[in-house]
Amino acid sequence: MGACDPNFLSCLLIVALPLLSFAVIMIFTWRRHKLSLAISLTCSTIPLILAWSLFFRLKDAVTMAKPIVTQVNWLVSDAVIVPFGFLLDPVSLLMLAIVATISWLIQIYSIGYMEGDPGFARFFADLSLFGMSMLSLVSASGMLQLFISWELVGLASYLLIGFWYEKFSASEAGKKAFVVTRFGDIGFFMGLVFLTFFLKDLNIFGLGIFDINNAALTHKLTEAQVTLCALLIFCGVSGKSAQFPIHVWLPDAMEGPTPVSALLHSATMVAAGIYLITRLFPLFAASVTAMSVVLVISTITLLLSSTIGMVAKDIKQVWAYSTVSQLGFMAMGLSAAALGGSTLFAGYYHLTTHAAFKALLFLCAGVFIHHFGTNDFFVMSKDGGRKLAIPMITVTIGALALSGIFPFSGFFSKEAILAQLWHLPNKMWVGLALFGAFLTAYYTFRVIFVLLFPRKDDDPVWQEYYVREPGGHGHGAHDDDAPGGHDEHHGVPWVMSFPLIVLAGFTLVLGFLQTPLEKFLLGESHPHDMNYMLLFSAVGCALGGIGVAWLDWGSPKAKWQGFIKKFPALENFFIQKWYMDHFWRWFLNTFIYGTFSRIFTYNDRRVVDGGVDAVAFSTIGSGRLLSFIQTAFVQLNMLFMVLVLAGVGLYLLMGR
Amino acid sequence: MLVFNQLETYLYLALLLFAIGLYGVLARRSLIAILISVELILNAASINFMAFNRFLAPHPAVGQVIALFIMAVAAAEAAIALSIIVAVYRKLKSINIEHATELRG
């Protein structure tokens, strides 16, 4: 299949345009904000149109079994041949469309959010870079191309998280995100390398994703080999998708501007990990052990992050932990499906719905943050958060979807996952998942209720909660448009509210598209045997969570104290984020900096270098010793010259 | 065969002169004394040339021309060396070679 294939060309355009815009902005126009914006927008709108047109054009032409693959050779070394190309099948088409849409919406949104920031152009350049790498990731045909895009996504996220680089915490968070995900990526890379090893006659880097899956399916590999590879690749997944125990970077990543949090850490980037699992689903499914490990890890992730979300005070932190927990939920769904011999639909479906409603939640949070200049939702509440009508409505929609309440999309996708879990022989998992759903609903509505029903201004609870850090509300440029500068009637610019409405629309609609989507993805639709018990228990859990939240935070008589307050030790444990950050910090200090680095440096200074210097000095020293008259250098040298000359001459003479 | 009509006599003589000169170069401290010793060495070479010229060479002009050449070079060398000595003395207030150790590593 040649390079002139129209599908190839349009994919190439989709990928290349944002890259182009990144380069142009960074090199030429970074001082001129308006122009940069125009370039960036153009270069994200065209891919958007192309992605959707591809989606609609090829919707019926491709199936999972019969994808369209177009590729050219990118690099031909001897045994290493790297192709560059695109793989179009239902999964990637849909993802392409989603990513393009959300990137586009967020660019629109950022026009308002980032207005007046000195790094305005840079921000759009970085967004473009991110868009490019993400689009290339989802449409990659070869594993290596996928890996490259995967790394580029990491790079872009690093740049975006550390966007406000003057803030130490921001640059620190960027670094953390990059290194932690890199840690996972190395696992991913090693997994690929091992796969190459096991599939001796195959060249994995020239290999499409499908070949791997075929290899796994046709049992060329032994069980242990598959397990090893799958687990290593899962390392990469858990790095990107923030699974326990390397989820720690994601909450910190909220230091970035909010559109970034929305783009990267909700809808697209973190979803990349889950996307990878769906891509390699047959491989993963071939190893029961690997999938069990995934299941355990994702469950831990789900519970861990939900519990931390219960005590966080920063609205973005709450959403971040909810993201982590939802990712865990998706991974649970996928692994359960693999173990239960079912399809990847449930997890993937949740991925799509989650992309929509989580982006929505973040963008709403962004509006609040932008408006009130704080991340603390208690402060927002007191300052009149509920008066911002559009974001308030949309955030509630998002929250309902997140909690899984009918008829919002979250309900359908969650239910699908729970159904998968239900099929597992051990019912513990579904129990834990339900508990997770309960917690999710609780912490979500804790935020909503606090925002919706603030106490009167003189209520004593404010003493505890209304803490405005001095200067803590400005991200540099925002100081001048902090509260007071706005009057509430035109508080939210249309560029910001427009994406909210679109996303809210998605959140509402996507739930009802379950059947057509499933048909599109799998080629057929299974009739849903509604498990009513499960259905009711799920909704019950969610409503229960909301109810508890109402009692704790919503009702006028509520004490504004989480039920978790009753277990102080546990609460502290949650506030300290299960001590995971401490653990990693300790690990880094002790082992990397403390042990290896110091030992090696010491070794370098003392042993290697010192040894050589010692040799040098002893040479000089012996030279000194020989020069019995230290100062007479010239004559001494001459003497030696003469002596040696005569000696050599005599020697030659004798020898003759 | 007369003693002054033998090549070897002159060669040994030149050799002795050379050795004495070399000793001077190696042993003396004063730059001027070293220069004097160098002159001795040059003379030794001159004698050798003249001796070869007298006893071996096909044409008697060659060695003499070389000897004259050496003289001229010696004169030039002496002029330069002496001016250097004067310059060194100005800088170091000494013409002792053992004090000229700036090149020490």
Next chain:
Amino acid sequence: MNFPGFLSPQGIATIAFFVVVAVTLVGALIAVAARNIFHNVLGLAMSLIGVAGLFLYLNSPFVALMEILIYVGAICIAICFAIMLSEPLYLPRPPRKFTKILGAMAGSGLVFIFLLLLTKKTKWVPAAERSTDWSVTTIGHYLLTNYSLIFEVVSLLLLVAMLGAIVIARGGRGSS
């Protein structure tokens, strides 16, 4: 090696030759061994006169004359000037270093032995065909024809040396 009678012309010549040799070597020894720098110069002059005598024995009166003229007349005088321009003679001289002298002796001795052996071992062969024209005229002729390059080079060298000597003795560029 047979010695002729004392009063035969050869005998007188031989005696005179030994005197010349003695002058040369004693002068050389004074030149290197005396502690007073002025004595060194005088020793050098003595030795050079001896060398001029040797040149006479070697059939080259012209070179002998030049030797006296240039070496004794010019170089020794120049050295005298340098001595007067530099370190005063009345300063106390540091004691000699025994090791250094020993080293120098060993060095020069070794070279001496080496060259001695070399000289002995070599078989000196005269050129097959030898001209016998020793006149000064020939030297002059050759100096300006066959060996004119040497002549030119020497004159250039002397010029450069003169300039160099002036520049260095004045204290280098820039200082007046």
Next chain:
Amino acid sequence: MLISPLVGLIILLLLKEEQKFLIRAVSLVSAGISLALSIYTFVAYDKSLGGLQFVEKYEMVKTFGISYFVGVEGLNAPLLLLTGIVIFTGVLTMWELEVRTKEFFIWILALVTGVFGVFMSYDMFMFFLFYEIAVVPMYILILVWGSTRKEYAAMKLTLYLMAGSGLIIPGILLLYASSGLGTFNMLQLHAVHFSPWVQKVAFVLLFFGFGVLAAVWPLHTWSPVGHVAAPTAVSMLHAGVLMKLGSFAVLRVAMFLCPEGFHYWAQLMALLATTGIVYGVFVGLAQTDLKYVIGYSSVSHMGIVCLGLATGTVDGINGSVFQMFAHGIMTALFFSSVGYIYDRTHTRDIHELGGFSKIMPVASAFFITAALCGAGVPGMASFWAELLVFIATVKVFPVQGLLAIAALVVGALFALRVVQTTFFNEPNPKFVHFEDVSPFLGLPRMMLIATLVFFGIFPQTMVGMIKSAVVPFLQGM
């Protein structure tokens, strides 16, 4: 190409110290001509034909079989390009130099002449001669124009390299003597089948001799010290090009002439290389001087080069030569950005600096790009190089390969740590008044980045070139 720096050098000798602009212009022009010629050879080289092209050959000393024999093939073409780019940008970088301008550019051009000579020579004697020509100016350049402990660094560097040469000469002479051909022509020598014993001995001599310049662990300690002390352009040339001389020489002389020796010692090579990779990143992690950090990252990256060579496979050597190229450009970029900052602030302590993204956004963008390239971010040339090396290594030496890959995490940490402390955070008030890079001075850095990105996006241009030489090379082994 060899001639143009020489001509420039001679013209410079004739110029007066005061005519600074003219001096700079002349050196720039001669560097520019070299660059143009190297680009020309790179582009005009016919890959499908392979082999030696643009050959020039004159007998020099018949008795010993020494000849001036230069040519271009796929292995050295990238390195010639590298040298051309680095010297051109280096001259531009040192545009502001005021101290002894003339001598500086003279030495730099002499250095470059040597480097070109080494890369192109196919005569072992000339190879070594040029090698020494390239090394000696280094001493003077560091000693006169350097900073921090320059005497020590210059001395150390020279002694190390001389010690290396001390190993190389016996190695070369051993091959020369045992061939019995009485020629230094490498192609002819290659055809000779040396006895295994000779090969083993010669290889180990040559490997360690040239390895000194390639900073093979544990012979690397001169390199960070030297980098730190050297002035900017010299660091660029030094880390960018000179270190490649070492690794190139290992490939061109040692491996080419002693294939059996290579196979015998490959394990050792791989082990040393891996140690270097891991070691470099860890030591770099503890440094606080920007240039030291880069110096140790160079040790690590050169370890990758060596590892690629050690595999002895097409992929490995492709990657290795590619890495030489990419690392050369990358470090040049590194040092030129650091040099810029150092010239302004007179400190390189990463704790004292800070917030430079705010003060000099462009200068820091350059540095950050280099750092990311060093961390092996895709889209940059070095990513492909490392990729090829790692894949090849895992196949041949699995343990070392995996270790090296694992070192990448630390490598990322290490690069980002520096970037964060230096360029992010609040700016140090001492330095806020400094100006950013002017477009003119930014030009060379832009060129370097453009090169990195170009070969990052189109790696095939480079790999195809290298491969055209590596395949016959390995068949010959």
